[in-house]
Amino acid sequence: xxxxxxxSGPPLVELKGIxxxxxxxxxxxxxxxTIAPGEIHAxxxxxxxxKSTLVKILYGVIEPTAGEILWEGRPVSIASPVEARALGxxxxxxxxxxxxxxxVAENIAVALSDEWTLSTVRSRLGEISHAYGLALEPDRxxxxxxxxxxxxxxxxxxLLQNPRLLILDEPTSVLTPQEAEHLFITLxxxxxxxxxILYISHKLEEVRRLCRNATILRGGxxxxxxxxxxxxxxxxxxxxxxxxxxxxRTSARQGTKxxxxxxxxxxxxxxxxxxxxxxxxxxxxxxxxxxxIAGVAGNGQTELFxxxxxxxxxxQAGAVIISGKACGSAGVDDRRRLxxxxxxxxxxxxxxxxxxxxSENTLISHATTEVSRTGFIVLSxxxxxxxxxxxxxxxxxxxxxxxxxxLSGGNLQKFVIGREIIRKPKLxxxxxxxxxxxAGAARLIRQALVDLAxxxxxxxxxxxxxxxxxxxxxRMAVIHHGRLSSLKPINEWTKEAIGLEMxxxxxxQGTVHAL
Amino acid sequence: xxxxxxxxxxxxxxxxxLAPVAAFITAFLIAGLVIWLMGRSPVAAFxxxxxxxLSDPWALQELLVxxxxxxxxxxxxxxxxxxxxxxxxxxxxxxxxxxxxxxxxLKTHGTEAGFWVLPVMLLLGILGGALYGLIPAFLKTRFGxxxxxxxxxxxYVAQLTLDYLVRGPWRDPKGFNFPQSVTFDPSATLPPVLExxxxxxxxxxxxxxxxxxxxxxxxxxxxYRLRLTGDAPRAARFAGFSTKATTLAVFAISGGLxxxxxxxxxxxxxGQLQPSISPGYGFTAITVAFLGRLNPIxxxxxxxxxxxxFIGGESAQIMLKLPLxxxxxxxxxxxxxxxxxxxxxxxxxRLISRGVAK
Ligand SMILES: Nc1ncnc2c1ncn2[C@@H]1O[C@H](COP(=O)(O)OP(=O)(O)OP(=O)(O)O)[C@@H](O)[C@H]1O
Ligand SMILES: [Mg+2]
Numbered sequence: 001x002x003x004x005x006x007x008s009g010p011p012l013v014e015l016k017g018i019x020x021x022x023x024x025x026x027x028x029x030x031x032x033x034t035i036a037p038g039e040i041h042a043x044x045x046x047x048x049x050x051k052s053t054l055v056k057i058l059y060g061v062i063e064p065t066a067g068e069i070l071w072e073g074r075p076v077s078i079a080s081p082v083e084a085r086a087l088g089x090x091x092x093x094x095x096x097x098x099x100x101x102x103x104v105a106e107n108i109a110v111a112l113s114d115e116w117t118l119s120t121v122r123s124r125l126g127e128i129s130h131a132y133g134l135a136l137e138p139d140r141x142x143x144x145x146x147x148x149x150x151x152x153x154x155x156x157x158x159l160l161q162n163p164r165l166l167i168l169d170e171p172t173s174v175l176t177p178q179e180a181e182h183l184f185i186t187l188x189x190x191x192x193x194x195x196x197i198l199y200i201s202h203k204l205e206e207v208r209r210l211c212r213n214a215t216i217l218r219g220g221x222x223x224x225x226x227x228x229x230x231x232x233x234x235x236x237x238x239x240x241x242x243x244x245x246x247x248x249r250t251s252a253r254q255g256t257k258x259x260x261x262x263x264x265x266x267x268x269x270x271x272x273x274x275x276x277x278x279x280x281x282x283x284x285x286x287x288x289x290x291x292x293i294a295g296v297a298g299n300g301q302t303e304l305f306x307x308x309x310x311x312x313x314x315x316q317a318g319a320v321i322i323s324g325k326a327c328g329s330a331g332v333d334d335r336r337r338l339x340x341x342x343x344x345x346x347x348x349x350x351x352x353x354x355x356x357x358x359s360e361n362t363l364i365s366h367a368t369t370e371v372s373r374t375g376f377i378v379l380s381x382x383x384x385x386x387x388x389x390x391x392x393x394x395x396x397x398x399x400x401x402x403x404x405x406x407l408s409g410g411n412l413q414k415f416v417i418g419r420e421i422i423r424k425p426k427l428x429x430x431x432x433x434x435x436x437x438x439a440g441a442a443r444l445i446r447q448a449l450v451d452l453a454x455x456x457x458x459x460x461x462x463x464x465x466x467x468x469x470x471x472x473x474x475r476m477a478v479i480h481h482g483r484l485s486s487l488k489p490i491n492e493w494t495k496e497a498i499g500l501e502m503x504x505x506x507x508x509q510g511t512v513h514a515l
Numbered sequence: 516x517x518x519x520x521x522x523x524x525x526x527x528x529x530x531x532x533l534a535p536v537a538a539f540i541t542a543f544l545i546a547g548l549v550i551w552l553m554g555r556s557p558v559a560a561f562x563x564x565x566x567x568x569l570s571d572p573w574a575l576q577e578l579l580v581x582x583x584x585x586x587x588x589x590x591x592x593x594x595x596x597x598x599x600x601x602x603x604x605x606x607x608x609x610x611x612x613x614x615x616x617x618x619x620x621l622k623t624h625g626t627e628a629g630f631w632v633l634p635v636m637l638l639l640g641i642l643g644g645a646l647y648g649l650i651p652a653f654l655k656t657r658f659g660x661x662x663x664x665x666x667x668x669x670x671y672v673a674q675l676t677l678d679y680l681v682r683g684p685w686r687d688p689k690g691f692n693f694p695q696s697v698t699f700d701p702s703a704t705l706p707p708v709l710e711x712x713x714x715x716x717x718x719x720x721x722x723x724x725x726x727x728x729x730x731x732x733x734x735x736x737x738x739y740r741l742r743l744t745g746d747a748p749r750a751a752r753f754a755g756f757s758t759k760a761t762t763l764a765v766f767a768i769s770g771g772l773x774x775x776x777x778x779x780x781x782x783x784x785x786g787q788l789q790p791s792i793s794p795g796y797g798f799t800a801i802t803v804a805f806l807g808r809l810n811p812i813x814x815x816x817x818x819x820x821x822x823x824x825f826i827g828g829e830s831a832q833i834m835l836k837l838p839l840x841x842x843x844x845x846x847x848x849x850x851x852x853x854x855x856x857x858x859x860x861x862x863x864x865r866l867i868s869r870g871v872a873k
Pocket of ligand 2: 051052053094169408409410
């Protein structure tokens with residue numbers, strides 16, 4: 001099937017027989033891909049299929065083992081991102097590449113060529129954010145921003161350079177529906193202006209709306225090139241995985257109702273000048289249930305997670321009660337000892353150390369178990385633990401006990417979730433559990449959460465993905481501007497009610513906090 | 516035109532192990548060139564620097580004596596550097612350890628104080644170094660002051676304090692006005708390991724420090740904590756490791772070991788306080804730590820090698836009339852070569868000429 005009929009000239013870019021070998025593993029295996037000017041082309045595939053590897057090759061980050069790249073019909077070798085940018089290629093990575101300590105404007109300026117001064121960045125930033133509805137404050141430090149906001153920086157950074165090909169590696173996985181909507185308008189505008197887009201996503205519905213061509217990878221190979229509008233999301237998913245994706249089973253709940261987590265009047269000043277303050281948060285999670293917390297990124301989810309995990313301490317011990325013990329001012333370790341477990345939003349750098357092996361990464365949350373109970377590390381136990389996480393949670397690794405950074409995004413997510421669930425925590429708090437995870441793995445993770453609750457643990461899921469919350473949660477609340485709405489059974493929520501809460505409209509009706 | 520470093524996909528452990536050897540050979544070649552440009556024979560210099568010390572038993576002992584403080588300090592620095600904290604002030608911690616330990620030696624001078632003097636002196640040395648190391652750590656955790664600057668500046672404070680003491684209150688009244696203290700009593704002197712030998716018990720301390728550190732860094736949660744703090748600070752906080760506590764701990768450890776080196780050197784080697792008690796051990800130990808790749812056994816080897824350049828430098832000064840500064844220059848060249856070799860092993864260098872992609 002020819003990619004785009006509307007274009008008469010040569011394709012903008014053509015990949016021929018691209019292969020990439022990592023030791024034993026062929027991450028890309030003879031991939032052909034053609035993108036016409038102005039085309040929005042989707043690149044699909046399950047976790048570890050080789051999507052990120054392919055676009056990193058195109059962007060000059062990694063060198064292909066074999067294959068050829070034609071740019072407007074001419075063979076080119078793209079040895080570095082600098083050269084890719086000189087050609088007119090822009091890329092938004094799956095994992096962010098921002099300096100935490102610098103401001104938004106500084107982060108953009110350092111990545112651009114020398115002609116860009118802070119003041120030109122600042123003024124163009126205003127225009128671009130306005131034109132494409134990507135709101136950004138130039139002077140905020142990046143570390144105060146949520147994942148969604150960070151991603152906006154990366155997108156805007158590319159747009160500032162007027163790219164001819166924009167590569168987006170899972171851009172919407174951390175965006176809210178509204179933000180995603182804006183992004184699609186942006187992308188369609190760009191495409192109309194002749195900019196081609198290579199779009200990686202696990203959300204098939206949005207791919208079907210946005211793209212006319214899709215290349216599907218499985219195990220590093222192209223298995224199909226299709227027009228996604230002509231197939232259903234189910235059919236596409238089946239092509240990606242090789243079989244059909246099932247639904248999450250609700251498991252029989254045991255009738256325990258013990259209170260595992262109680263948050264009482266938790267207020268916290270923002271961790272930084274621009275952070276989100278938490279205001280009088282009340283929340284209860286009982287054994288055997290999943291509590292969902294919905295909300296648009298940047299409304300205090302990160303702060304709430306930090307307050308629950310103990311990465312930030314409250315001066316009121318009674319603000320956070322885990323298993324009946326007041327521990328608002330106790331650290332992460334003490335809370336883990338009480339049977340709590342945590343999975344933060346960012347897997348690389350926060351949940352896991354990129355350059356450490358999986359076995360070493362188990363130490364991050366298993367230090368008090370047999371892996372290192374005495375203060376000495378039992379390496380064999382750590383290896384065994386990593387192996388059993390990999391096995392139980394179907395983590396696909398390129399070698400035995402690889403460094404965390406060598407896992408594909410979705411596989412690392414399975415690992416960090418598995419690392420906590422395997423401890424059989426009595427309370428699990430997870431932030432964005434299926435960010436950037438393929439349909440099959442998302443199902444596996446949600447199933448694991450449901451099963452954990454079924455076995456009598458309390459689970460708190462902070463997520464932007466409403467469909468996910470409706471699928472797994474028993475009760476739900478919405479966070480907005482650091483305030484939490486009342487916690488209601490999931491079937492009492494309508495999408496409209498949630499929308500109002502997310503916009504903060506419902507807040508004026510008073511703060512009644514159901515327990 | 517410019518250079519660009521791209522990470523290599525995989526590096527064989529053999530190549531990684533050979534890198535320091537290649538770095539050494541390169542450093543010797545560069546140093547040889549410099550000596551040749553100065554109109555001396557590089558071959559003769561090599562003999563004086565390397566062959567002679569290694570074939571002479573007296574010089575071999577001297578080698579151990581010089582390697583002792585280097586190894587002790589560098590081992591301590593490994594704790595800091597692994598956690599990505601930059602203690603550049605080991606020289607100052609060394610001096611303060613020596614001063615505090617010596618205080619007891621001078622206090623008990625001429626009295627019949629017993630065997631307890633020496634152990635307490637050593638403890639005071641450790642304590643002095645640790646407390647002095649905690650100053651930059653405290654300033655960093657409390658006020659966010661850069662530890663590189665404070666630890667370095669505190670070196671000069673320590674050195675000038677020592678200078679003041681030996682010229683003023685602690686000067687030996689019968690010392691013909693020389694700026695030095697009295698000679699320590701036998702009860703305040705660190706004895707040689709072998710009778711009539713030159714190697715004092717500091718060498719044993721260094722060996723113990725190497726072994727203990729090898730276990731701590733490689734096999735304990737505390738060791739992992741340092742690596743995690745260095746490699747992924749957010750993950751370290753998530754693991755429940757307080758950055759504050761880690762900072763204080765590593766500075767106390769490295770300061771303590773530097774202080775031990777200081778008091779051991781003064782009581783085992785010099786025998787009294789004088790304005791200069793170190794040819795820059797605290798700074799050279801930074802080279803040693805990196806030369807040994809922050810690995811305890813590696814540091815031991817590196818300390819011996821660098822000690823060789825000290826001894827070689829001294830005899831080269833006497834026999835070839837080469838300036839002593841050449842020793843420091845050589846140590847600098849060696850560090851650069853090692854760092855370059857490390858970089859070349861992990862990265863591929865590419866020459867990028869502008870406008871390629873036009
Ligand atoms: N540096 C590396 N060394 C070894 N193997 C690697 C490395 N980087 C990636 N891999 C492996 O290559 C395969 C493809 O990874 P890639 O990141 O391209 O997957 P992906 O399709 O982007 O998946 P996801 O949807 O989870 O992000 C995976 O099996 C991964 O483990
Ligand atoms: Mg990927």
